[in-house]
Amino acid sequence: MRMRGALAAGLLAPALGLMAGVYVAPLAVYFVNGFHAFRDGRILPVWTLQTYADFFADPFTYRVVGTSVGLALVVTGLAVLVGYPLAYALHTRVRSRTARSALAVLLFSPLLVSVVVRTYGWLILLANQGLVNTTLRSLGLIDEPLSLLFNTRGVVVSLTHILLPFAIFPIYSVLGRLDPTLKEAARDLGAGWGATFLRVTLPLTMPGVVAGALICFTLALSAFVTPQLLGGGRVQVLPLTVYNSTVEINWPQGAVASLTLLALSVLAVWVLETALRRLPGPEDHR
Amino acid sequence: MTAETDRARTVLLRSVLALGVGFVLLPLAIVAFYSFSSVAYGVFPPPGLSLRWYGHLLRQPAFGWAFLRSLGIALAATGAALGVGVPGALALVRARFPGRELLRAFLLSPIVMPKIVLGVGWFIFFARLGIQGGVAPLVLAHTIVVLPFVISIVAANLVGLDRSLEEAARDLGASAPVVLWRIVLPQIRSGVVVSALLAFLVSFDQVESSIFLTRGENNTLPIEMFLYMEKWQDPTIAALSALLIAFAFVLVAAGLVVARGADLRRILPR
Amino acid sequence: MSEPGARGAAVDVSGIIKRFGDVVAVDAVSFAVQPGEFFSLLGPSGCGKTTTLRVIGGFEAVDAGEVAIDGRPMGRLPPNRRETNMVFQRLALFPHYTVHENVAFGLRMRRVPEPELRSRVGQALELVRLPGLGGRRITELSGGQQQRVALARALVNRPRVLLLDEPLSALDLKLRLQLQEELKRLQRELGTTFIYVTHDQGEALALSDRLGVMAGGRVAQIGTPMEIYERPTSRFVASFIGDANLLDGVTEALEDETVVVRAGSVHVRARRTGAERAGQPVTVCVRPERVRVEARLDLPTVVPARVEDRAFSGTLVKYRLAGGGLRLHAAVPYVNGTALFDVGDAVAAGWEPRQAVAVPAQ
Numbered sequence: 001m002r003m004r005g006a007l008a009a010g011l012l013a014p015a016l017g018l019m020a021g022v023y024v025a026p027l028a029v030y031f032v033n034g035f036h037a038f039r040d041g042r043i044l045p046v047w048t049l050q051t052y053a054d055f056f057a058d059p060f061t062y063r064v065v066g067t068s069v070g071l072a073l074v075v076t077g078l079a080v081l082v083g084y085p086l087a088y089a090l091h092t093r094v095r096s097r098t099a100r101s102a103l104a105v106l107l108f109s110p111l112l113v114s115v116v117v118r119t120y121g122w123l124i125l126l127a128n129q130g131l132v133n134t135t136l137r138s139l140g141l142i143d144e145p146l147s148l149l150f151n152t153r154g155v156v157v158s159l160t161h162i163l164l165p166f167a168i169f170p171i172y173s174v175l176g177r178l179d180p181t182l183k184e185a186a187r188d189l190g191a192g193w194g195a196t197f198l199r200v201t202l203p204l205t206m207p208g209v210v211a212g213a214l215i216c217f218t219l220a221l222s223a224f225v226t227p228q229l230l231g232g233g234r235v236q237v238l239p240l241t242v243y244n245s246t247v248e249i250n251w252p253q254g255a256v257a258s259l260t261l262l263a264l265s266v267l268a269v270w271v272l273e274t275a276l277r278r279l280p281g282p283e284d285h286r
Numbered sequence: 287m288t289a290e291t292d293r294a295r296t297v298l299l300r301s302v303l304a305l306g307v308g309f310v311l312l313p314l315a316i317v318a319f320y321s322f323s324s325v326a327y328g329v330f331p332p333p334g335l336s337l338r339w340y341g342h343l344l345r346q347p348a349f350g351w352a353f354l355r356s357l358g359i360a361l362a363a364t365g366a367a368l369g370v371g372v373p374g375a376l377a378l379v380r381a382r383f384p385g386r387e388l389l390r391a392f393l394l395s396p397i398v399m400p401k402i403v404l405g406v407g408w409f410i411f412f413a414r415l416g417i418q419g420g421v422a423p424l425v426l427a428h429t430i431v432v433l434p435f436v437i438s439i440v441a442a443n444l445v446g447l448d449r450s451l452e453e454a455a456r457d458l459g460a461s462a463p464v465v466l467w468r469i470v471l472p473q474i475r476s477g478v479v480v481s482a483l484l485a486f487l488v489s490f491d492q493v494e495s496s497i498f499l500t501r502g503e504n505n506t507l508p509i510e511m512f513l514y515m516e517k518w519q520d521p522t523i524a525a526l527s528a529l530l531i532a533f534a535f536v537l538v539a540a541g542l543v544v545a546r547g548a549d550l551r552r553i554l555p556r
Numbered sequence: 557m558s559e560p561g562a563r564g565a566a567v568d569v570s571g572i573i574k575r576f577g578d579v580v581a582v583d584a585v586s587f588a589v590q591p592g593e594f595f596s597l598l599g600p601s602g603c604g605k606t607t608t609l610r611v612i613g614g615f616e617a618v619d620a621g622e623v624a625i626d627g628r629p630m631g632r633l634p635p636n637r638r639e640t641n642m643v644f645q646r647l648a649l650f651p652h653y654t655v656h657e658n659v660a661f662g663l664r665m666r667r668v669p670e671p672e673l674r675s676r677v678g679q680a681l682e683l684v685r686l687p688g689l690g691g692r693r694i695t696e697l698s699g700g701q702q703q704r705v706a707l708a709r710a711l712v713n714r715p716r717v718l719l720l721d722e723p724l725s726a727l728d729l730k731l732r733l734q735l736q737e738e739l740k741r742l743q744r745e746l747g748t749t750f751i752y753v754t755h756d757q758g759e760a761l762a763l764s765d766r767l768g769v770m771a772g773g774r775v776a777q778i779g780t781p782m783e784i785y786e787r788p789t790s791r792f793v794a795s796f797i798g799d800a801n802l803l804d805g806v807t808e809a810l811e812d813e814t815v816v817v818r819a820g821s822v823h824v825r826a827r828r829t830g831a832e833r834a835g836q837p838v839t840v841c842v843r844p845e846r847v848r849v850e851a852r853l854d855l856p857t858v859v860p861a862r863v864e865d866r867a868f869s870g871t872l873v874k875y876r877l878a879g880g881g882l883r884l885h886a887a888v889p890y891v892n893g894t895a896l897f898d899v900g901d902a903v904a905a906g907w908e909p910r911q912a913v914a915v916p917a918q
Contacts, residue, residue, distance in 0.1 A: 112487055
């Protein structure tokens with residue numbers, strides 16, 4: 001029973017109307033600003049590509065893009081590297097279903113709390129006299145407190161923490177769909193745990209890894225609160241450029257930076273989605 | 287590989303899992319703990335315990351108003367997203383028309399959009415319309431932000447339904463809208479609840495999409511906290527955060543009770 | 557119970573007990589498989605045959621009992637250290653590898669050098685009649701082809717024992733019969749010991765040198781197909797294998813070579829095995845093909861009966877008869893000139909006592 005066109009249109013109209021008016025229109029208006037100029041603290045509504053030219057001629061732009069992409073790559077990599085063993089342990093070494101649900105909720109729980117609160121937690125943890133430094137000193141591992149705040153290091157740790165659940169759950173989900181007899185077959189043919197993992201489990205769970213990496217990368221690229229609060233001004237990423245430009249009323253520059261950020265996100269999505277489609281999944285038999 | 291190495295591996299993986307959970311919960315725990323510190327500067331372990339920051343918090347009405355504002359906006363945005371998103375999801379799943387996949391991608395696209403970009407865009411747009419700073423732009427903005435969550439979760443729930451129930455209802459004389467209202471919607475109830483919960487939490491947490499839409503005296507709570515933290519980092523924020531953490535856990539517990547028995551893997555997409 | 561390693565067996569299973577929670581899936585199962593034998597485990601779903609197979613392969617740990625292969629006790633050795641290879645019910649072919657890579661997997665695990673590996677994979681594919689398909693992806697193959705790849709993947713490693721878990725159950729009839737023939741040929745050619753699990757008794761009877769019938773976690777009977785078919789030792793085995801007339805009665809007298817049983821209102825005779833006692837409740841089992849139907853019969857066992865139904869199936873005429881308080885099925889070969897009886901006719905049905913067997917009633 002297919003839904004009649006008239007009914008479908010009626011059901012979609014509110015959503016489409018809302019999106020057109022509150023999503024497409026504002027973005028269109030905003031991006032048009034990229035074609036205006038900004039001089040002497042005022043926006044001149046003339047059509048020009050000068051703002052674009054200035055933006056891409058400025059070496060600072062490339063530093064910012066480099067920092068953004070580099071930071072996103074590093075935290076995505078860390079989130080996946082830490083997340084995979086956690087997802088694997090949760091899937092294979094926790095027997096009872098209630099324990100697994102409880103642990104899943106715990107792993108998911110930070111997402112329920114504002115990113116401001118989570119970042120604040122790291123602010124306390126990474127302070128010179130915070131938990132991390134105090135523990136390391138009392139263990140005799142360091143003499144001087146490590147400078148973990150208001151630089152890239154703190155941002156990396158905190159951002160990885162925030163992204164970790166987004167890496168864990170796609171991987172956990174794809175592990176659940178892996179046919180256990182494939183592992184038995186590998187063992188039957190002489191593979192130990194290592195060979196089974198490297199040759200069967202890992203390749204067939206790659207779709208989950210890529211899906212997780214996709215989510216983490218796009219979130220990391222557009223992260224604002226964490227770099228702002230923990231970066232101390234030294235971690236210049238694109239969202240901060242957009243913010244600062246807006247505060248200075250330099251909306252044209254903000255628009256250009258925004259479009260650059262958007263383009264990078266879309267590029268990442270396109271690359272990873274293509275990779276995702278090429279990978280064999282855990283259910284590709286018969 | 288023998289049974290012994292397998293057991294060792296189990297111990298290792300379980301320890302890793304425990305460490306992981308510990309890492310994940312660490313910032314939340316430290317915030318809660320820190321809220322009871324007796325001093326204003328960040329030192330671990332704190333020299334003493336005290337409730338003074340909770341007292342200090344209660345003497346800051348700004349946070350209280352901000353909390354209520356966030357609450358109201360989140361409720362409004364969730365309601366709007368449900369009202370707009372559930373019918374939309376129904377149409378997306380059940381109807382066939384050219385460009386359907388494109389439309390779906392479009393409706394889900396706000397998730398990929400960097401929130402700061404949306405935030406600035408809304409600022410300029412609503413400023414042009416002269417209503418920047420009011421509540422309406424915030425509600426509209428938050429609705430757009432949470433709409434993709436509602437649509438994708440409800441759509442995933444719809445896909446798994448047994449159509450023969452609806453066919454039976456039609457056979458007994460029900461029209462299409464009646465079937466939707468009486469047969470389809472009741473079946474996706476737990477999916478709708480989960481998406482509503484998620485929408486609420488996401489709206490409550492919005493910072494960069496909303497930071498230019500508020501005007502000093504009517505900040506939402508996360509923005510109020512964000513601006514406070516840019517200037518001061520005393521444990522008042524910790525006390526507030528501890529309360530918010532407790533609030534979030536209560537919400538989840540409530541959600542689990544409502545969704546009890548429902549299979550989470552069927553409710554959440556992918 | 558026998559000592560592991562006795563009788564020079566390729567596989568010696570003794571006293572295996574396996575529990576899953578409260579359920580005893582395998583209950584003190586023992587048997588020995590001779591080298592080069594095609595041995596089947598036959599039984600209905602849930603009888604424990606697959607679990608027993610998995611125990612032999614090392615996929616399940618036992619609660620009691622021992623498995624020995626070539627006299628070596630396996631203990632708790634994991635599958636990758638046993639000289640067995642398994643063909644799984646759902647094949648478990650690696651979807652992300654080509655046919656060649658699938659078949660080569662076991663050899664790679666053993667670090668067989670590349671040239672030898674390539675030639676052995678080629679040979680294995682030839683053996684299963686899939687030459688040259690090494691480069692294909694698994695998803696491009698038909699069901700029958702995938703089945704053969706699974707076989708090749710196991711056999712290329714030259715295991716001492718090949719374990720097969722209902723490998724043909726998902727195939728349609730024609731393909732199944734075809735692959736049955738191939739399996740038999742392969743086993744003969746290679747001389748590898750096969751242990752084959754199935755619920756299809758026709759398959760088991762056709763393929764096996766010997767088979768074990770299982771029910772409820774226990775072995776009901778072990779023997780050659782002929783022995784199982786002609787001389788079932790229990791009512792279960794008699795009814796599970798082929799069609800059988802099962803006549804419940806009481807042993808009345810013991811003669812030299814026959815036992816006289818009162819069933820219904822008549823006396824029937826069956827072959828004497830030596831374990832019967834007078835007064836013992838028994839079930840007489842006689843196959844429909846052994847029941848002769850004539851107007852008049854001169855045999856030690858004759859039951860006057862009436863034809864209730866007649867069905868024709870190509871080479872056989874099947875009669876359903878009632879007489880002497882008994883229901884009988886007879887399958888009479890049809891050749892030109894055979895007298896046919898109609899429904900309602902009075903006939904004499906009977907058999908040679910040595911064609912029937914009396915098993916203890918359950």
